Amino acid sequence: MVAVMHSEHPSAIPQNGRSGRPRSVEADGAILRATREALVELGWSKVTVGDVATRAGVAKTTLYRRWAGKNELVVDAVAVLFDELELPDLGSLAADVESVVLRFAALLDRPETRTALMAVVAEATRDEALRRRIRTAIVDRQKCLVLEGRARAQARGELPYEDDPAAAARNADLIFDVIAGAVVHRTLVSAEPVDAGWARGFTVLLLSGLASLQR
Amino acid sequence: MVAVMHSEHPSAIPQNGRSGRPRSVEADGAILRATREALVELGWSKVTVGDVATRAGVAKTTLYRRWAGKNELVVDAVAVLFDELELPDLGSLAADVESVVLRFAALLDRPETRTALMAVVAEATRDEALRRRIRTAIVDRQKCLVLEGRARAQARGELPYEDDPAAAARNADLIFDVIAGAVVHRTLVSAEPVDAGWARGFTVLLLSGLASLQR
């Protein structure tokens, strides 16, 4: 198993020395796009590396020079989708939470995301390297949204500033797992829609629970 | 794709007519046990149907007579594990919730469960039949725990009886997704342990949120 570093563009890295033909940057984009396209059409289990390469207009060997296998490829292909997630300032914590819940749900509605996310997480239960990749490519980036939302709420006076930084970190992690977990579970396991009504109910539950946490 | 009904013992069903050699009931058990064993050792992606058959001491053809493929097989193999989940009456809603959270987490700690659950959910995003199978074999059975806990809490006077049955059902679904989702996300995505401290914090958040939901 060759270690391939993660990056928006794997081609940016591999050239240890300097000389030689540079890796085609367009190829990376084409491969990732082709991966998402294949995921939509076929689902995780039926996607083959060979097929992705063909769709991307690239030789299979070229693909294998950049990614070690299907898992790594799919993580990178899907990771960029999560960058869409933003936390717009809507003036109140409740509105902010509701909006991010709906945005996250919309993201999970896209077939490439729902399929890939679970499959990759499943594979990661047996693969430490893959777990790290998911962590840096997806989880950590999203956790920032929690911190951002809390900071804003504190600035507004909706939440108290916390004295104990350890407790504050624990709470942030808890909130993150509750929000992301509930949305994912609702969408993928219960297989029911996250609509405005659900988002409202969930937000009410979360926020009043949150208030009592920090008292 | 041949439709195979779900049951604890698939062999109980297939005999359309009557006469002929009956299916070996031990074989079913051996196959399911072998499936779980293989999942622990190899992880989802490396488990092969042929290997499972060999471990079970059964011909591959025999296995294919009962299950259509890897997905169906694994769902059934893992479903029985969820039957362990119970809701002991510990005298208070908080204690009940905390205990079920820890039990659920312990279940997800077992490698065969964590690996299989996510993989099957992932596959189900593209397979309606599989989704139904998961629903009846796993989800619905667990949802009962929520109803049971609520009924007990209401009997204790910890929660009000709800007038609107539709709202009550919505709330139960919400609670279910929040509990199961948070635990799953914490263990499998964030990859951090669900210990007593986390369970306590989560329960506090949930219960105080819950109180405000029904006001």
Next chain:
DNA sequence: GAGTTACGCTACGGCCCGTAGCGAAAGCCG
């Protein structure tokens, strides 16, 4: 131009899938 690296292409051994065909075994029934 010389050196280096990536490219597309082809071909390969190996593994696994899912099915078919066989004779033997295990039940039911007259």
Next chain:
DNA sequence: CGGCTTTCGCTACGGGCCGTAGCGTAACTC
């Protein structure tokens, strides 16, 4: 008991995909 039916274990097979190797060519640096 002998016939009927269905499952059993076994073997064999075509087909698909994996991941790698080897080739000649293309692109870029010094």
